[in-house]
Amino acid sequence: MSIFIDKDTKLVVQGITGRDGSFHTRHMIEYGTQVVAGVTPGKGGQLFDDEVPIFNTVKDAVSATGANTSVIYVPARFAAEAILEAADAGLSLIVAISEGIPVLDMTRALPFVRDAGARLVGPNCPGVISPGKSKAGIIPGQICQEGPIGVVSRSGTLTYEVIHQLSKSGLGQSSCIGIGGDPIIGTDFIDCLSAFEADPETTAIVLIGEIGGTAEQEAAEYVSHSVTKPVVGFIAGQTAPPGRRMGHAGAIISGSSGTAAEKMQALETAGIGVMRRPADVVSLLREQL
């Protein structure tokens, strides 16, 4: 098994004809993902790469193809609306890759998504991959390997680094989720931890956090009472100065809160093995398994 996506996932790509959308759609198809539809308003009726039907609206795409998951590559200024459209069309999972969505747009979009009963992953995230089964997003398939480790992370390339370390050592992954680097996101660490805990194929979990906010502290607290599987964690930004946004909109130490030190302390208190550097993931997991 895996979480969120698998072989039965039927994907619609919002922004399929854009530069990023078309590039990543080809990679998703190559990986074996069922990409059943694309959406670009005005291009309905055309085919993407002679194989994927394009629709004008998500609603049309869903009724014609039975798509159940959307992945969004549209530019930031249209992305919040794209999320709303996906939720309105009844999709159960929406993966928003787009970076740079104004946070106030998300404060409006998210209640709508939750009321519609949809799960949003992201925005500003690399998406989800269930190795060997399906991928919705941009995580490079070739660095992943099928296996029992669940990975959840706030970042992109740092996640790839950790996945790479795992695969290199023969520790394959059940699913890898990038939840996104923005202050307001749809799916948080706890949602993923609880899904991994319930997934029989997953035997251990890697959590990759960073400075800013308190999501890691809350995740640690959750692990201490609700996760029985071994968890190891990493926090990026131990050397980050306070008050500066470190690339990700959500990666900022405000005053003295949201530091790497306090997060690492919280992980340790919850019995989570704390990685001092990305390469520690393998030895720590081996200790715990």
Added chain:
Amino acid sequence: MNLHEYQARALLKSVGIPVPDGDVATTPDEVASIAKRLGGTVVVKAQVHAGGRGKAGGVKLAKNADEAHEHAEKILGMQIKGLMVEKVLVVPAEEIASESYIGVIVDRASEKPVVMVSPAGGVDIEEVAAQTPEKIFKQVVDPRYGLLPHQAMELGFELYGDVKQVRQAGRIMQLLVRAFWNAGASLAEINPLISTPAGDIIALDAKIVVDDNELERRPDIAQLRDVSAEAASEVEAREAGLSYIQLDGNVGCCVNGAGLAMATMDLVKYYDGEPANFLDIGGSSNPEKVVTALRIITSDSNVKAILFNIFGGITRCDDVANGIVTAASQIDITTPIVIRLTGTNEDEAVRILRGAGFEALTDMDEAVQQAVKLAREAA
């Protein structure tokens, strides 16, 4: 993006929040003429993006225009926390009966804006929150309805006893929420919000932080950016689409992806080195970006070694390697460079780089250790 007090004040005024009269000036003569126009005692306030202006001598009372001129001569051009004061705000000195705090922030936990108020105004609100959290009152704002009148009144009663003042304060809170939305802010605060002996409620100082992601669609706000308030290298980086923050160390870091960039800095520290910067070049292998990145890093004279850490996922490592080789041929670099690339086409990338005379590695730890060692030897 941080706005200056005088800019934030103008935004508050534009939605109808009462702020004192006054104006901004760049020369002592302008300051004197504003003071003369205002009459009576005035306050000359340095406009810099730094807290603790008062303690640093950047805020002064002046009884008349001559005294205002004198203060302006000292304040204009002074440094506060490394930032040069180029503008001052001149406002009448208000008589203060009480000081409160009101602010709006985006709250991660509730995923919505939250209005925060406190009767303990005029001091650092983070300190109030840490030491006397019972003096802070909050109301989550539903973006569909805004701050409702009764919610504003409830908060107002935490600040004032007189219902007329409660109403005034409540109205100001609602207007502040409007200003917050108008600016695309992640924070908007009035500290202090004062009551005068006559009973009026006035916003004496204002702070607005704008979400950088809003700037593209809000050119009126974007043009408020004061590039003189930022390090030149950070301005250059931003204009080139790079995310760069200068630090004090000597290992220059150039990484793709923000999380990996932070982890790289942390690893430099882990191996007893000091990172000179945070720099995310993004997913692109565009040689132009690499050139700009190298120019920015090498312009920091503290940098004794440069470390590239590239995870080629969908970006191909050989593309990035070619970008680095092209970039390095365009600028004269004497600082040693260590390059680590892993992922798609890494072998080809290493061959390209070694062919051009670079240290090319595939292991992150090994590359960081080498860069730290080179920086130490050069220091």
